[in-house]
Amino acid sequence: MLSREENDLLTRTDAGTAAGKYFRRFWLPVLLPTEVPTPDCPPVRVRLLGEDLLAFRDTKGRVGLIDEFCAHRRASLFWGRNEECGLRCVYHGWKFDVNGTCVDMPNEPPEYGFGNKLRTTAYPTREYGGLIWAYMGPPEHEPELPKLEWARVADNQRYISKRFQETNYLQAIEGGIDSSHSNFLHASLDAFRVTDSYVEKVKNSGTLRAKYHLLDKAPRFTVKKTDYGVVIGVRRNAEEDRYYWRLTQFLLPSHTMIPYEKGLAIHGHCWVPRDDQTCWVWTISWNPEAPLSEEEWKTIRDETFVHAQVDPATFRPVRNKANQYLLDREKQRTANMTGIHGFASQDQAIQESMGPVVDRTRERLGTSDTAIIAARRLLLQEIRELGEGREPYTASHGDVYWVRSASLLLKRDVEFDEGARELTKAEV
Ligand code: FES
Ligand SMILES: [Fe+2]
Structure with a gap:
């Protein structure tokens, strides 16, 4: 929960506002x-x-x-x-x-x-x-350009899409670092119900995400401050003496990276205020090692994951608020949680449903909101410090963006940032 004054401070970015001055440093x-x-x-x-x-x-x-x-x-x-x-x-x-x-x-x-x-x-x-x-x-x-890995790979290793969203940038960021929603908002009904046939299917699947992600619906969150923002460690039980960790990155002022699993593409976002009621959502998929594979292009074309098709003139998504995101109630009854196709549209629908600027004085936050609380606190601190004359460190240190998200299994007694140190370094 935030006070009204804090909510206003974080969400107003016009010229002359405190957060507006902060964004104008990047x-x-x-x-x-x-x-x-x-x-x-x-x-x-x-x-x-x-x-x-x-x-x-x-x-x-x-x-x-x-x-x-x-x-x-x-x-x-x-x-x-x-x-x-x-x-x-x-x-x-x-x-x-x-x-x-x-x-x-x-x-x-x-x-x-x-x-x-x-x-x-x-x-x-x-x-x-x-x-x-x-x-x-x-x-x-004038700051340094952020040394983001996706900005430095070859063009054929990267795909970027842009979409218009009818919310303030902050609730979009909050969706991006909210690791517990994917077990619900983005789940198929089989996954949500953890049916026997689903468990059998994921057991044999090659990815950590399929194997562990949906089996533990109440993960534990740990957030650590870094030079570039925060790293969010989300821990789920794996077998025996190990945890399955998913590490999300939040990089100032508004970049995020979804947990990366080696061998697949990495996905990230940059959420840019258009005005206080709307934002631009930049979605980036990149493979740090090779050109995007045919399978990755298929996921992009089919709009099943983070990219959604947009009107090329306005960047408004084809599934949007005006057409109820092409919600299919039959699909919701029989196939997935939302009845809406694709993660990007599911995120957009739920974030826009909260109103253009969510009233954070009326929330009831839980432990699963640890990352959101930490990101807000950090942004508030940075904005206030700039108001007192202290320039943001990240803006003048482009090198600190040289990181990746990660997901991995670690022994239960290992600190996640220690255990993932090598994996979270960008390589290109
Ligand atoms: S309004 Fe007169 S030249 Fe532009
Ligand atoms: Fe999501």
Whole structure:
């Protein structure tokens, strides 16, 4: 449970707010490169941290991210012409380059024009790891790009999808690190009921997850603070003297990694505030050792796991709030918990059902919420410290992101972070 003041502090990210200032200390994913594929292609609207911006790729291939509204009389530059290294407003012809400098003001005689001194809001961008990132904070605090493993593998070892979600970023993160929900929200009915035939099936399956995950529904949580955020150890009983551990990573300000099992792809998210009521969900699957396998591509295509199909123009998922996520009550009666297809849509449905900003003054948290409590506490601490003038350590230390999630069996007397030390190092 949080006080109303704490809930507001964590969930409000517009310019000038405390959490807004905090997010503006990090590089944030903003666009897939395919949204601005070629020089002088059409500009695209970008809403981020409550700001309406416009992205365009100029003649030299540089990506600009500027105020959507013209500095002259606030017409939308969405209608503008992207031409010769700048975006020209079609109302009176003022033209802005990727740095936000007004480079042409054709309706003013030269002696009255502001020359090259007039600027509009512009944020630096970088192309990195299959995405375009932006930094919206003070230039003197420009951070390092996070050395995330998925950003450094070859393009054919990675798949990234983007979707629009109608919730504040924080309840999306909370879903991402909430390890106990998958036994319910994402379970088939056989798994939920632990039927004999199900137990027989998983016994013979090769993965740890299938074998142990669903057999212990009340796991124990341990959270440890790290340089990059927190690592969340979730312990389930395995046979004899061992525990099955699943380690989820939460990396500041809003990256998460689902427990990785060696040999399979790793999956992670970055949850970026669009405004206080909506967020962008970036979902990344990567294989650190090899190109994504045909089986991994099939999972992506079939939308069974973390990726969901979206409208390519708006990034709104095909299964969305307006169509009740294509909920099938018959499927819910006979096949799975939700009657909704795919983990991503199940997560989105349940997170959006809580309202755009969940009222955290009315929660009743249990031990299974340990990770959520720790992540909130850490974010609150970081936001408050920045307010007192202390810059976030992670923002200026890109190397600390060089980690993986993990899952493994450990002897019962071994500390999980010690036992998983080698496995949680990224390798690429
Ligand atoms: S409003 Fe853009 S040039 Fe006048
Ligand atoms: Fe989930």
